[in-house]
Amino acid sequence: MTQRMIRRPAARFFCAGSLSKALGQAIADHAACGPAPEGSAIELVSGPAGLLCGRIEAGDAAEIFLSASPEAPHRLAAAGGYAPPHLLCHNRLAVVARPGLTLEDDSLLDRLLDPDLRLVCSTPGCDPGGDYAMALFEALERLRPGATALLKAKASHPFGGPDNSAPVDGMSPAVVALRRGIADLMVVYRTTARAACAAVPGATAVVVPPDWLPRTEATLTWRRDAGTVALSFVDYLKSPRAARLLEAAGLEPAGQPS
Known part of the structure; x- marks a missing residue:
């Protein structure tokens, strides 16, 4: 048998x-x-x-x-x-800049607060990446009073939610957001920043200083x-x-x- x-x-x-x-x-x-x-x-x-x-x-x-x-x-x-x-x-948080936008350690906070630059991050409550971004915005209040309210008001969330978290053509939706030009700056994980810079020629990234926010x-x-x-x-x-x-x-x- x-x-x-x-x-x-x-x-x-x-x-x-x-x-x-x-x-x-x-x-x-x-x-x-x-x-x-x-x-x-x-x-x-x-x-x-x-x-x-x-x-x-x-x-x-x-x-x-x-x-x-x-x-x-x-x-x-x-x-x-x-x-x-x-x-x-x-992991660590990083800020990614679109091609053509200069991003350096000593000007990072000014870039984030620039009202003319479109800032995006993941969706708080759905994705820890968004929660970590909100924690970063709150931590920056001690460096620049008023930063928290400004950053939370200007940040949009084009990925990491129930309807916008699926990969597109095998790419992270965060990378897609950068490729499509809907963001000047992105607050994402360092690993995501590496993928974004590899996929979008000319994009640059700066890791968030550890005294701003501890490791994830x-x-x-x-x-x-x-x-x-x-x-x-x-x-x-x-x-x-x-x-x-x-x-x-x-x-x-x-x-x-x-």
């Missing part, structure tokens, strides 16, 4: 869009580390972490969740179905009843091998000095 092999469904991994390229590479590297059982695929689902968390809370199945900030993983863990959050790596905290959690494939991948993500991959992608593995 022929025995049929039962194909298990893929382990679903919900991942913040800003981290999806690096984590896609991690999935491939994990698969290459050794022999894998039948049905050991990992399905990567990326998007704004706030929206992904909402899908999980509404019942969408995700064995692993990597958020660009710790709030959503802590909320899932507090509800009881997910493991205590694990800080995986850090990309945080991992997983279902308490996760299967062996998911748990194997979680162990891999905590390994020195994965840390080297994350670092090569422009991220800072947890435990490194800021």
Whole structure:
């Protein structure tokens, strides 16, 4: 009698869009580390972490969740179905300027506050990238009184929301916004800034100084009843091998000095 092999469904991994390229590479590297059982695929689902968390809370199945900030993983863990959050790596904010616009460290704040320059960032509440941008605007109040109100009033949010977060022709919607010329300045993650500058000739970027805003905290959690494939991948993500991959992608593995 022929025995049929039962194909298990893929382990679903919900991942913040800003981290999806690096984590896609991690999935491939994990698969290459050794022999894998039948049905050991990992399905990567990326998007704004706030929206992904909402899908999980509404019942969408995700064995692993990597958020660009710790709030959503802590909320899932507090509800009881997910493991205590694990800080995986850090990112930083950066400001990207369109081609033809000079951007330098010592003039960064003046550029941000210039009323004639169109400023964009991701959507607060839906995407931690937007929340981090709002935190940056609030932190700048101590350097320039009135900065917070001005920056929040002028910033628009053409990506990172429910209807504008999908990749376009394989590109981040933030990169698309820059290519289409709808922004003079973008406040995004450093990894996104690197992709934008690579895709848009002449675009430049400056990393936000650490005394303006600390590093971001990309945080991992997983279902308490996760299967062996998911748990194997979680162990891999905590390994020195994965840390080297994350670092090569422009991220800072947890435990490194800021």
